[in-house]
Amino acid sequence: MDKRLFCFCAGISTLMLWPWLPGWDWWLPLAWLGWLCWRARPALACLLLGIVWALCYSHWQLAWLQQPALFQKSHIIAGSVVDAQHRDRGASRLIVSLKSLDGQALSPRPRVLLSWYGQGAAPARGDEIHSVSRLQPPHSLHNPGTFDSARWLLGQGITARGYLTGTLAHQAAVPSWRARLLARFRQLTDGQPARDWLLALSFGERAGLTPADWEVLRALGISHLFAISGLHIGLAAALGVLLGRLTGQPLAAALLGGGLALAYAWLAGFSLPTQRALLMLLLWLALLCWGRFWSGRRILLVTMALLLATMPWLALNQGFWLSVLAVAALLACAGWLGGNNLWRLQLGLTLLLLPLVMLLFGGVSWLSLPVNLVLIPLFSLLLIPLLLLACLLLVPAPGVAAWLLHGLGRLFEFLLAGLHWLAHALSPWLMLSALAQGIVLLAAALLLAGLLPRGRPVAWLALYLAGLQLWPGPSWEVRVLDVGQGLSVLVTQGKRALLYDTGNRFPSGFNMADAVILPLLTRLGIGRLDYLVISHDDSDHSGNREHLAATLPVARRLGAWPEGPRCRAGQRAEWGRLQLQVLWPEASTGHRNNDSCVLRIDDGRLALLLTGDIEARAERALLGRGPRLDAQLLLSPHHGSRSSSTEAFNRAVAPQLVVHTAGFNNRWGFPSPEVVARFAQQGVPQLVTGEHGMVHLAASGDRWRLVNARRPGPWYHRLNAWLNESKPLE
Structure with missing residues (x-):
């Protein structure tokens, strides 16, 4: 019985690893195969039963997301509040069980996570609401070390998120005994x-x-x-x-x-x-x-x-x-240790859970055992x-x-x-870097190999993986971070780092420094910045400059700082193997898009052009000044806005790859179709951080090697592709 139960649970749990969501009709051959195996291989049949049930359940819960124009316009929703989290600042969060959408009853009733920005009292648990809402599918920023909100949402049974744009009716529930x-x-x-x-x-x-x-x-x-x-x-x-x-x-x-x-x-x-x-x-x-x-x-x-x-x-x-x-x-x-000694039980529990805690939270607490x-x-x-x-x-x-x-x-x-x-x-x-975590896991694997009667293959596999970690990497790398609608780029030479812009910071306290940048730096084992460059004052570029400067040692500041050297065209610096050259502006206050610090980084063969939010006027001025603009990698100006990326500028840069730093489903429609069409006509491949996640590139001779060719991870990281008929996932 234990084996069958384990296999059933394992079958359901495989949905964590599915690279895509198989079609609904896959259940029939899998169920037929399970029925054939029942007598001879009951454990295998239970495994297949678990897979079939996970597949059917997933399609059953996600089917309502395929309604036409669900995420392109506002909808009238009706439902009951399952849970409510009220905050002193920022939006309150409501988990709502939807009864109907635009007057059409829904079955099963999906759960959605909605943000409430109203001035009055937010709905409480058990209340019935009739509201106007904008929705979007579960989606998460995708960077190493970043919280996986898409997985968290589905793990809570939530299949969409959004915000309330207006309340048509609000019926307070009769207070329950618990509420009283x-x-x-x-x-x-x-x-x-x-x-x-x-x-x-x-x-x-x-x-x-x-x-x-x-x-x-x-x-x-x-x-x-x-x-x-x-x-x-x-x-x-x-x-x-x-x-x-x-x-x-x-x-x-x-x-x-x-x-x-x-x-x-x-x-x-x-x-x-x-x-x-x-x-x-x-x-x-x-x-x-x-x-x-x-x-x-x-x-x-x-x-x-x-x-x-x-x-x-x-x-x-x-x-x-x-x-x-x-x-x-x-x-x-x-x-193993006996159940009468609290100290021994707590020590054993701490050691056994150490790898899991380390992988989930990126670190360990050396004081956990005595405090507990x-x-x-x-x-x-x-x-x-x-x-x-x-x-x-x-x-x-x-x-x-x-x-x-x-x-x-x-x-x-x-x-x-x-x-x-x-x-x-x-x-x-x-906080442990990826290398330190690997060493801990290696030690655990070697210990396990010593305890197992036939553990030699485990030991050899662990040593092989350790060798891959120690293999020398590329001379320099570029990571265009997924910070939603904003910009942050990390350029590294080994443990030396330059950060260009810092992403946004919001009134609620959520910020891209703590959510994205610092976890990534920790994972890479980087404890200081050689350069922190701020292109201009817009909050989606500069929102975390003071926080990062207070958290990390920064050797040199450049750009839109209240105090410090401003970017000026013609500035040059040697940074390790790389040359840094400021191409724009000629004179800057740092307050306007066209004041953005345009920085070219190259090693003599390969170049990167960082453009901030410059627009057509600054692009024309750059072309008139005549600095070297060609670069194999270009970050499209102003997130791919149609006010930028003129045809003449694009041809002068002649990139091999363009990255648009635009948030998923952003309200401005970045990158604009006109800009995408210009680069497509030029035959240049394009990536959007909101769709792809962090874009990681490594120098390889005179070309950039794309380390992550597609958005990594299992099926729930690409739900938007599954819903979009032009990019089917199955």
Whole structure:
């Protein structure tokens, strides 16, 4: 049975790796093959069954996206708010289950993520809304180390995102019992500095935690303590079982434990982590009452099979795999090391999950083990039991609940002050470059090879992959980053780097430096910039200049800086093997598009031309001045706007490749059809960062070698191509 369950889960999980989404009609031959294999190879049949179900489910959920002009115009939508995250600044985020689109009923009801920019109160969970909305398919910026939002959206069951442009009707839901308890909780904790932390631990409401708070939790390796999941649900059940045993009836103990766990999951809004933990716990309690024994492995596999059968896209959810592998590692440690020693269990769990945490988050916390050894007992024996007791007393004894919450708030103030001090004074989070991660994985693979009876092939494979990592790379490389509608280009010679522009920074606090540039630099092992060039003052080019200058050592600044050397035509510099030459402007304030710093970088055989946002007037002036403009790689001026890239300028540059730095589905329609047609008439290949992702090129003699020939990754990174009949994915 275990083997069949494992194969069924593995079959569904293959959707993480599909390079394209197979056609709907693939299910029939796969199902027929599975039926033929059932008697002789039941495990293979279960694997095929999982693949068939994942395929059918994906087409069933995505079918509504193929409606004509879905993403080209606004639509009237009607639906109910499944979840709402309200923020003090920036847009509130609503997850809405759509009932109809332009008056047409939808089945199944798709989930969409909508941004709310209204001035009044945003809709709350359970509200019915009738609104005007613009939608777009799941899409993510694609750069090494960048958060994969397309995968995250599908992993949450969300098949489109967008924003509300107008509200036609808004019907508030009748407050549920949970909403009333939450309102009472907020009232009793009003004014407490630790209120947001108490809300996260009791009701799973984490919108109040700031990015700085999450940085502290990540640095100390304790994010799991503030995300209600297995530890919290298991603790609630344990408290119920202990109380139930006082009656002397095993059935009463199981029922009380299950009931308390169910109540805690209800308080937390039945989030996905609580659902996983609750299902596993209820299954174990049912077996206990039934008098049957299943191994922990079987309970885990049954839980996985039930969850994946209900929603196959959970396989795209990183939290799902973190919790599953954490339970598997805990079972392995309990079997190998014994289950009575907390220190040994925590050490084994930390070591087993180290590669996964490193790959998912790009680093490790060297302080995680001792901090968890202190905090897990503290949370388990004191903080969570008292918090649950306070929640139980919110209605029958609000005075006692207020007294408990006040005491817990003071405890959390002291605790959080200590955690912030540890995170900032000791800096325990170690961001690892790709090379450092490879060394860690190599060591783990060699250790595994030593433990396995026939591990020599694993060792040889690990050493071969290590040799590939150490092989010398090209003399210089160019990475045109995918920063949405904006510009940022990284030029590297080994560990030496020049950054041209920094992408945008938004009022909500989200910025391309933290989301894209810094993770990429860390991955490449680059800790300083030789040059930070800002073409001009537009925020989509300069939005992160101060932040990057404060975060990284910068040897030389150039361009649109409040203080520092401006770009002037004729400036030259030697940078390693490369020559830097400023071609424009003659005199600059840095405030206008035509003041953009035009920079030519070459090694004598191969050249790159960076043009910022110059327009036709500046292009004509450049042609009149007569500097050398030819370059094998050109970044189209002004993101491919029709105000730029004149035919004469394009012919003077004579590029082998043009990159348009235009965001996916941007509202300006960049690159413009006229510009695309001009380059096409010239026979020049073109790439758009919003469609392709980061464009990575390496110097190869007198030509550029495109390292990533197409947008990398599985099928959900190319959903737009699947929806566009001119570029079919299947």
